[in-house]
Amino acid sequence: MKTTLLLATLLLPLAATAAEQSFDFKDPKGVNTARFTLDAPLETITGNASGVSGTLTVDPAKPEATKGSIVIDAKTLSVENAMMKEHMHGKDWLDVANHPTITFAISGVEGVKQEGDTATATVKGKFSLKGVEREISVPAKVTLLKDKLGARSGGKMQGDLLVVRTEFTIKRSDYDVNPKAPTDKVADEIVINLAIAGACPK
Amino acid sequence: MRIFLRLLAMGLMLGAVIWWVRAGSHPGWTKNKVFVEKVDEFTEVSYLEEQDRFVPGVDFLAVAGALSLLLGGLSFLRRRQPKVTVG
Numbered sequence: 176m177k178t179t180l181l182l183a184t185l186l187l188p189l190a191a192t193a194a195e196q197s198f199d200f201k202d203p204k205g206v207n208t209a210r211f212t213l214d215a216p217l218e219t220i221t222g223n224a225s226g227v228s229g230t231l232t233v234d235p236a237k238p239e240a241t242k243g244s245i246v247i248d249a250k251t252l253s254v255e256n257a258m259m260k261e262h263m264h265g266k267d268w269l270d271v272a273n274h275p276t277i278t279f280a281i282s283g284v285e286g287v288k289q290e291g292d293t294a295t296a297t298v299k300g301k302f303s304l305k306g307v308e309r310e311i312s313v314p315a316k317v318t319l320l321k322d323k324l325g326a327r328s329g330g331k332m333q334g335d336l337l338v339v340r341t342e343f344t345i346k347r348s349d350y351d352v353n354p355k356a357p358t359d360k361v362a363d364e365i366v367i368n369l370a371i372a373g374a375c376p377k
Numbered sequence: 378m379r380i381f382l383r384l385l386a387m388g389l390m391l392g393a394v395i396w397w398v399r400a401g402s403h404p405g406w407t408k409n410k411v412f413v414e415k416v417d418e419f420t421e422v423s424y425l426e427e428q429d430r431f432v433p434g435v436d437f438l439a440v441a442g443a444l445s446l447l448l449g450g451l452s453f454l455r456r457r458q459p460k461v462t463v464g
Contacts, residue, residue: 204417217404217406218405253427255409255411320420327419336419340422370423
């Protein structure tokens with residue numbers, strides 16, 4: 176009896192983590208991109224970053240326990256005008272030579288509402304940009320696509336896909352992104368839009 | 378020479394305007410690449426694909442206008458008359 180209890184105590188944590196899945200967001204198809212927009216007098220500036228990576232560990236039964244981080248390679252940030260891109264990568268704006276990554280590290284998930292394989296929640300985490308780290312909360316919509324990795328990879332791998340969608344706003348002045356640039360020329364608020372898919376091979 | 382410069386200035390401005398209109402009359406800055414929105418068929422994630430394409434903007438028109446003015450202005454410069462001595 177004692178042995179059974181001891182075994183049960185030892186195996187309980189293992190059983191609790193058995194349903195956890197780790198999703199890798201480095202997408203070989205290049206679909207994972209981060210988009211940003213900010214207002215300027217002549218036109219709204221739209222940018223794109225293709226270098227998205229990171230890992231999320233999710234337990235569908237306990238979404239509040241989700242942990243992990245999403246990383247954007249700052250050097251992959253691009254806009255449609257070459258000169259504007261050069262300025263954006265420069266010291267005053269993002270200084271990508273000295274701050275090569277933009278990171279969001281999850282510290283907590285709350286307000287989870289689940290409907291089938293889709294859940295919405297408020298995700299809290301540390302957002303790091305140009306060496307400045309701030310705690311922020313962002314709304315997120317997460318969809319689990321069971322056994323869809325096989326179809327997407329052309330049968331090379333089997334497993335699940337996790338799609339994460341979020342849109343949130345930050346202030347560039349909070350992150351030392353050219354705070355001297357007047358807000359009537361370039362808006363202080365940057366809207367970041369992320370729609371990414373992670374894979375969990377079986 | 379004057380007529381040639383004026384015709385060149387007009388042709389340059391006209392050509393720039395026609396190029397700008399045919400490229401979609403883009404009211405923003407000149408682009409050397411464009412983002413095309415696509416959707417992944419399995420995940421339904423929409424993403425931007427970068428394509429190399431030149432799209433002239435209003436700055437392109439401004440440069441063409443400045444060059445045209447310069448060429449037109451040159452045509453109004455008077456050639457210094459050689460001194461004629463009589464007697």
